[in-house]
Amino acid sequence: MPELPHRLPEDDAPPPSPPPSPAPYARFVALGDSQTEGLGDGDEIRGYRGWADRFAERLAALNPDVQYANLAVRGRLAARIRAEQLPAALALKPDLAAVLAGLNDLIRPRYEPVAAERELEAMYAELTAAGARVVTFTFPDIARLAPSTRVLRPRVIDLNARIRAAARRHGVTVVDTFPLAFAADPRIWCLDRLHANSLGHTRIAAAAAHALDLPGSDDSWSRPLPPRPARHAWQQAATEAAWLGGFLGPWALRRLRGRSTGDGRTAKRPELAPVRRA
Template sequence: MQKNPVLPAHSSLVAIGDSFTEGMSDLKADGSYRGWADVLAGRMAAHSPGFQYANLAVRGKLIGQIVEEQVDVAAAMRPDVITLVGGLNDTLRPKCDMDRVRDLLTQAVERLAPACGQLVLMRSPGRQGPVLDRFRPRMEELFACIDALAERHGALVVDLYGAPSLADPRMWDVDRLHLTAEGHRRVAEAVWQGLGYEPEDTEWRTPMPLTPPPGWTARRVADVRFTRQHLLPWIGRRLTGRSSGDGRAPKRPELLPYEA
């Protein structure tokens, strides 16, 4: 007789980071964001009665702000699982001190790893396209640091960057910086499997079915809309030192029961 697989026993999850973990652009009907961390928490809650979840991530946060505002709060909660995704916003800045980014990320991991049963880090997904291509060397330098820290502190690394399926432009919202609902679902599946759970859905690395590419006119219209609605405001915030997360509180600041 075939035995049923033994599922991991996780009773709590705390997610920290920036817009990627907050859930942009997985928009719900009420105008709030869901995102991969909420999807993951729902799955974990379905397997663990009384499961608790907090999400401290706020859009636009740099790694220094994550360390200052979120790391100690998450560590004090002493959850079974903490996910940390941060530093990518720093790499996208025109001026980025990668030595400082590595130092801050190291501080974060050194505080979080002893405070939870399992620390989860990620090599963030990278969209195909010229805008991110210019920052790719910094991203890969960040990921090398993540790999080294994970090995040193026993953290799990979920390699989203190494999945070509998540580089597909169709996985990304019109702002070209945030995943669609399907992209977030796949990230949740990747973390779910990384934590040792049995796959619940199709393999997250499976590419989307091929579709005819948009025509030249449609691409140019999309480029103009992207520049006007997203790129220029993003540049404006960089030039004025503002962030999309200024004054914004986390969506789940306390570790509370979460229903699937």
């Protein structure tokens, strides 16, 4: 009878497990204005959460050791974000950075698109040169959200094109919200139509995760909300009148006085720190 081959103990051992996947990012830094600060998702008493906090929580679910800083301050123009936040961001040596800026420039009467593009591109260039993966955003079609602002639509289209072009030149990931119906749905915005509400911030965080191909992300953030009942013309007119008087008027008055909602404010998370999951 032929002799059976000798079996070693390791022949019955399970195959070795694959090496663990490296943590996607270790140091996330967010730069920007009120949207990244989180206005619309919380309040002055409890504090603001916002899309960047929500996105950092998604990172922490993948890497509990991730560190996160948020340098954004409401009301900041792109040039001031570059001057104040970019040096601080570079000093933190992020491997992932987010830049969401330009809307405050766009709505100013003396808006200079080339200058805004120059500031944004400088931030993309310096952050990527320092080794960071960078994600940025286009702006939604605000004319669909607030018909009174349709005069600004050409500016939005132009700035979005500049953002896409600058991002391509530096290998920056773009979350392009302009073509998507949900981005102009008032149900994801606060009454001021400038700041996303909690649902909106949740979708922005999910969009960033999907654009960066984080595990567990998908395109559900981009899907339209369920249909809503049609509104009468008089209801739409009343809404526009309330918005003009309640938000646009006070904003214009602040501009005339040379004041900003960010006067005297500083970043809410100026240093890298662990993420406390909500």
